[in-house]
Amino acid sequence: MGKPIVAVVGRPNVGKSTFFNKIAGRRIAIVEDEPGVTRDRIYTEVEWLNHKFTLIDTGGIEPESEEIIPAQMRRQAELAIETANVIVFLVDGREGLISSDREIADMLRKSKKPVLLVLNKVDTKEQSPHYFDFYELGIGDPIEISSALGLGIGDLLDEVVKNFPNEEAEDYDEDVIKVAVIGKPNVGKSSIINKVLGEDRVIVSDIAGTTRDAIDTPFTDGEDQYVFIDTAGIRRKSKIKEHVERYSVIRSLSAVERADVCLLIIDAEEGVTEQDKKIAGFSHENGKGLIIVINKWDLIEKETNTMNQFIKSVRTELAYCEYAPIVFVSALTGQRLNKILDKIKFVANQHAMRVPTGALNEVIGEAMLLNQPPSDKGKRLKIFYATQAAVKPPTFVLFINDKELMHFSYQRYIENRIRENFGFEGTPIRFINREKTGGEK
Numbered sequence: 001m002g003k004p005i006v007a008v009v010g011r012p013n014v015g016k017s018t019f020f021n022k023i024a025g026r027r028i029a030i031v032e033d034e035p036g037v038t039r040d041r042i043y044t045e046v047e048w049l050n051h052k053f054t055l056i057d058t059g060g061i062e063p064e065s066e067e068i069i070p071a072q073m074r075r076q077a078e079l080a081i082e083t084a085n086v087i088v089f090l091v092d093g094r095e096g097l098i099s100s101d102r103e104i105a106d107m108l109r110k111s112k113k114p115v116l117l118v119l120n121k122v123d124t125k126e127q128s129p130h131y132f133d134f135y136e137l138g139i140g141d142p143i144e145i146s147s148a149l150g151l152g153i154g155d156l157l158d159e160v161v162k163n164f165p166n167e168e169a170e171d172y173d174e175d176v177i178k179v180a181v182i183g184k185p186n187v188g189k190s191s192i193i194n195k196v197l198g199e200d201r202v203i204v205s206d207i208a209g210t211t212r213d214a215i216d217t218p219f220t221d222g223e224d225q226y227v228f229i230d231t232a233g234i235r236r237k238s239k240i241k242e243h244v245e246r247y248s249v250i251r252s253l254s255a256v257e258r259a260d261v262c263l264l265i266i267d268a269e270e271g272v273t274e275q276d277k278k279i280a281g282f283s284h285e286n287g288k289g290l291i292i293v294i295n296k297w298d299l300i301e302k303e304t305n306t307m308n309q310f311i312k313s314v315r316t317e318l319a320y321c322e323y324a325p326i327v328f329v330s331a332l333t334g335q336r337l338n339k340i341l342d343k344i345k346f347v348a349n350q351h352a353m354r355v356p357t358g359a360l361n362e363v364i365g366e367a368m369l370l371n372q373p374p375s376d377k378g379k380r381l382k383i384f385y386a387t388q389a390a391v392k393p394p395t396f397v398l399f400i401n402d403k404e405l406m407h408f409s410y411q412r413y414i415e416n417r418i419r420e421n422f423g424f425e426g427t428p429i430r431f432i433n434r435e436k437t438g439g440e441k
């Protein structure tokens with residue numbers, strides 16, 4: 001199971017952005033130093049009491065578009081209900097209860113998701129004069145905070161964490177390959193899924209070891225078991241056109257969290273957009289396998305170098321995922337779609353691959369001989385020993401003499417040597433640097 005997702009909802013002006021910023025200030029970012037990773041405030045990674053979760057901001061409601069306000073609010077709440085494990089429902093403790101709070105509350109109550117009712121703007125130690133009114137919403141005890149002053153935030157996060165689903169909760173068996181098909185609206189996600197499912201694959205109604213979500217689509221090619229995660233939203237053509245880009249990014253988040261491999265579908269005519277970067281960044285940060293699928297290739301007029309030029313621009317725009325293979329397909333003509341499943345299987349294996357410690361240390365030893373580690377003030381970096389501590393994604397612990405001496409560029413060099421020797425195509429690689437004291441060897 002992926003990291004839990006927490007969504008913040010509430011009517012305009014209750015302080016959602018202020019709240020989000022306050023929490024985002026505490027964010028931990030695993031790949032923070034990596035250049036090119038697009039940071040956007042749609043989501044932030046948070047750690048509280050050893051629990052990691054993703055906080056999503058369902059976004060502001062545009063005050064200009066008058067008639068649309070109720071619909072937008074409704075959509076925002078729906079989105080939170082669809083994607084989040086815990087919902088923080090923010091209301092204004094100074095202004096008191098108003099009718100749009102009731103509307104949102106009705107939707108949230110019906111969702112069966114854990115909802116925390118949070119009175120914001122309670123800037124003093126005293127209880128809000130409206131405190132008891134909020135019980136009427138039927139969501140339980142209100143929690144008082146001041147996002148502006150940072151009061152009550154810790155207690156609130158304690159409550160949030162308590163409501164997370166059991167981390168031991170069963171998902172699919174280890175060897176079921178979980179695939180998220182992600183991308184902007186209209187790039188051809190459903191068409192690709194349908195084509196893949198159409199080709200001799202058997203959709204299975206039940207699959208070993210699952211408490212599975214009805215919106216997933218498990219299938220098998222006779223050899224391996226797969227599941228397209230969270231595809232209901234894709235198959236069920238939504239009536240409400242999701243104009244707001246943010247919505248489709250958020251929709252992708254929970255699917256990515258649960259996936260082993262993400263297929264990022266890009267429209268060949270449009271090329272890589274900002275939104276694609278956000279989604280790819282999310283896959284990368286969450287350590288998922290990634291395949292970049294350029295769809296609608298039939299619409300492109302080809303000259304000698306068209307494909308290479310396209311690859312070049314994708315590599316530039318998505319520089320931090322250069323490990324991801326790029327495939328050019330057409331869901332319309334079926335071109336190269338038969339290769340997709342093999343690619344998925346391949347990347348899933350790379351993502352779960354473990355290399356022997358002996359071979360790993362040989363590669364690193366050689367790497368250090370070929371290209372001396374950096375030094376500073378007469379002290380040179382030493383890597384004493386390395387071991388692969390985890391898979392999905394492959395994670396290496398490097399025991400070194402001094403963390404300060406490990407530069408990004410050298411880490412990158414080590415990563416490249418590991419990739420050259422072992423592959424790991426399609427998966428990010430993580431490093432943990434550990435100082436080994438008394439470390440001469």
Ligand SMILES: Nc1nc2c(ncn2[C@@H]2O[C@H](COP(=O)(O)OP(=O)(O)OP(=O)(O)O)[C@@H](O)[C@H]2O)c(=O)[nH]1
Nearest residue numbers: 012013014015016017018060061121146147148149
């Ligand atoms: N006194 C006080 N003011 C607050 C607090 N939190 C937010 N505000 C103020 O409330 C106003 C609205 O805050 P935002 O964070 O923009 O509210 P929002 O819910 O994101 O609003 P939309 O983007 O319109 O949905 C701003 O003027 C904030 O400064 C608080 O804890 N105490």
Ligand SMILES: Nc1nc2c(ncn2[C@@H]2O[C@H](COP(=O)(O)OP(=O)(O)OP(=O)(O)O)[C@@H](O)[C@H]2O)c(=O)[nH]1
Nearest residue numbers: 184185186187188189190191295296297330331332
């Ligand atoms: N020419 C061409 N059209 C395609 C291709 N793949 C999909 N389309 C068309 O693009 C449109 C969108 O395809 P969908 O599969 O519905 O896209 P989607 O990404 O699932 O869209 P949303 O449900 O809005 O997220 C449809 O009209 C498809 O027929 C392709 O490879 N070539």
